Amino acid sequence: MAGRRAEEHRGLLSIKYPMEHGIVTDWNEMEKIWHYIYSKEQLQTFSEEHPVLLTEAPINPRQNRERTAEIFFETFNVPALFISIQAVLSLYATGRTTGIVLDSGDGVTQAVPIYEGFALPLSITRSDxxxxxxxxxxxxxxxxxxxxxxxxxxxxxxxxxxxxxxxxxxxxxxxxxxxxxxxxxxxxxxxxxxxxxxxxxxxxxxxxxxxxxxxxxxxxxxxxFEGVHEILISSIEKADIDLRKIFYQNIVLSGGSTLFKGFGDRLLNEVRKIGPKDLKIRISAPQERLYSTWIGGSILASLESFKRMWISRKEYDEEGLRIVQKKTRRGLGVGAIHRQQKIDAKYQEMSATIAKEQLEKLSQQFEAFRDKLQDFAVSHKKDIKKNANFRRAFQKMCSNIGVDPLYSSTNFFTKMLGVGDIYYELAVQITEICVALNHRTGGMMEIDELYKRLMKTRSATSKSDADIVEEDVVKAIEKMSTLGTGIQLVKCRNTYVVQSLSSELNMDQNEVVKLAQENNGHVTVKDLIERLGWQRNRSEKALNDLTMDAIVWLDEPGSGRSTIYWFPGLHK
Structure with a gap:
């Protein structure tokens, strides 16, 4: 017995819940509820006649999503299926595509930042x-x-x-x-x-x-666990710094546990206490937020463009459970999240040891030449610090005697010139930018885009007043690569692409990246066949490998047209 009948006779029954904290824990009971939904007491329809849009909690285990698809295609024989994150649909219900949703229901509380319709998995926080x-x-x-x-x-x-x-x-x-x-x-x-x-x-x-x-x-x-206000702020602070202001001004409440009288006022007061003091915080609390996920789902399913997002029965029969991950988890997937966590750990380790081990070693190299370099440097203090061309010439002069005077944080040049460790400073800033943007770029970014963002970051930091050029960025990354940070340069035609996720690109994948750079950030199987002269099997394998590594995003126009593979970090 399920639903209203179970509620009406609850005094005679033992009530069970097939879900705990937003995750299905009893599949037999969950399947009974789905059967009940299709019964004469509820929808009064046949499952074979209608596509199904299901919702799930963020970071739902992959095996749960696959088990759900298996039940609906093989038990209920639905013609099509799509699984969406609940918070994304709640945001759609308010007419937004960018914002952060604080969703607190019966089993789980979660803060999900969403940018242009895509949840940012590395920034999601939750509490049970x-x-x-x-x-x-x-x-x-x-x-x-x-x-x-x-x-x-x-x-x-x-x-x-x-x-x-x-x-x-x-x-x-x-x-x-x-x-x-x-x-x-x-x-x-x-x-x-x-x-x-x-x-x-x-x-x-x-x-x-x-x-x-x-x-x-x-x-x-x-x-x-953290309180709901702490979860919210933690999620925002994990996001790209350029998006934080937008998120603070587009907080959307969802779920039945946000309906308590006084919840919105209490949340606003708590966020103001520990959030940025210079930002106006806006919280949207729709009256219909108990049903906002359903409302957003109905809006999404009614869009003409949504038709190409369905997982059809034919696709499921041809590709099996792989199509579930391919079409419901675009962008960074679970594997990329794990890789990102490992990279973050490396960065933390690097920041704690690089100054002591690397910089001290380099400082010793020019100890014997200190006197002469000091005399020259004092007279050209301003030029060395702020003029990139002069600094490059100064470095070239020093390199002839095996000295890099700007690569130490404890010597005379730091104390007298105020130059500091320019390349170490650049390395830290490059690392921060790459980590913050991996969820949007897929771990690939052109060197000129990185340079522009680096200049913006440095202009906003009073301590970073030294002039730099792209060659400084290249040199900083080359020095970082010797430390095993995972950030490296990929030569593409006459420029560089910065790869900031740890997976290695093989020769075929490098060729695909080069072609995508020439083609405004995207390619198709047909492009590889016609422009690189590859066989179809070779072309499809290279693109599928890039897809599984979460380096490319998919755009499937439908109507017989070819799938487009986008490199978000190369698109202009």
Whole structure:
């Protein structure tokens, strides 16, 4: 028994939930619910007649997504399927394609930043403290008041009480007791509530107030998760620095656990306390946010352009479960996230050791020539620091005697000239830019694009006033590559492409990158066949390998036209 019938007879039943914290844990029970949805009591339709748009929590395990597709194609025989992240659809429901969604439902709370319709997986944060935990805590608080709810059916009663009469204060620092909330609008009386069996009970202020408080302070129930406000800010701060202002001004609430009275005001106050002080923070709380995921899904499915995004039965039969990952996880996938985490760890290790090990070694090289170099450098202090051409000539002169005077952070040139370790500084800035943009570029960026962003970063930092040219960027990356950072230069025709993900490109993949650079960032199988003279099998293998490494994004126009493979970091 499922759905409304189970709810109506809950006093006689043991209630089970096939999902925990947004993830399916009991597939047999989940399949029964899907059968119930198609039954005469609900949709009254045949599954074979309609495509299905399903939603999932961010970072849903790959095997769960594949199991879902397997059930719908092989058990329900649906003609087409698509699986979308819930938060993306909630954002669509507000008319936006860029913003950050704070979604708190029954099983999971998550903050999902979205840029131009794509969720940014490296910036997603989540907590397993959500609505069901609030219900459990309310049940405990009511027990302390003498109201005992033991069975699974009675748990549903507590859930209803929670939804109807619980609320939040705008400030967690207020003290309160059973009767009053100082600083509030006045005395808050106990509330009478009629139970399903007809009994009327008195429920005090304290349980109604403290139960939803765990969303902001999970430590109350012994969890080490961050509060919803901390999850939100953590997610924004993980995103590209250029997008943070947009996210702070486009915060969208979604899910039933954001419907508590006072939730929006409390969230705004908490974010203002620990967020940027110079930004105006805007929070959108749509009245229909309990159903915003469904609304966004209906909008998406009605678009003409969405037809090419469906996973058809024919595609599933031909490619199997691989097509599920290919069409529902565009851009950076789970594998790329893991690679990114490893790269981040390398960067942290590099920043802690590079100055001590590399720079001290280079400093020793020109110790014997210090006196002469100091005399020259003092007289040309300004030119060495700010004039890139002069600095290059100075370096060339020094290189003839095996000295690189700008590659130390502890010597005379740092203290007297204020030049510092220019290439180490560039290396750190290049690393930060590449890490921040990998989710948008797929780990490939032209050298001139990196140079422009580097100049923008340096102009915004008062300490970075030295003039640089592209040759300085190339030299900094070459020095970084000897340290095994994963950032390297790929020669493409007359320029360079910076590769910032750790996967190695073979010769065929290098040729594809070169061709894409000439073709405004995209190629097709036909391009490789006609312009490189390759066989179809060789062309498809090279592009499929790049797709599985999350270096290219797919654009499938449909109507018999060829799939376009985009290199986001090469597109202008």
């Amino acid at each position: 403290v959500a609505g069901r935990d609030v219900t459990r805590h309310l049940k405990l608080l009511l027990r302390k008041e003498g109201l005992i709810f033991n069975t699974t059916a009675e748990f549903e009663v507590v859930k209803t009480i929670k939804e109807k009469i619980c609320f939040l204060t705008s400030n967690q620092q207020r003290t309160y007791d059973d009767r009053t909330v100082p600083g509030g609008t006045g005395e808050l009386e106990n509330t009478s509530y009629v139970l399903p069996d007809g009994r009327t009970v008195e429920i005090g202020v304290l349980p109604r107030l403290k139960a939803p408080e765990i969303l902001f302070r999970p430590s109350i129930i012994g969890h080490e």
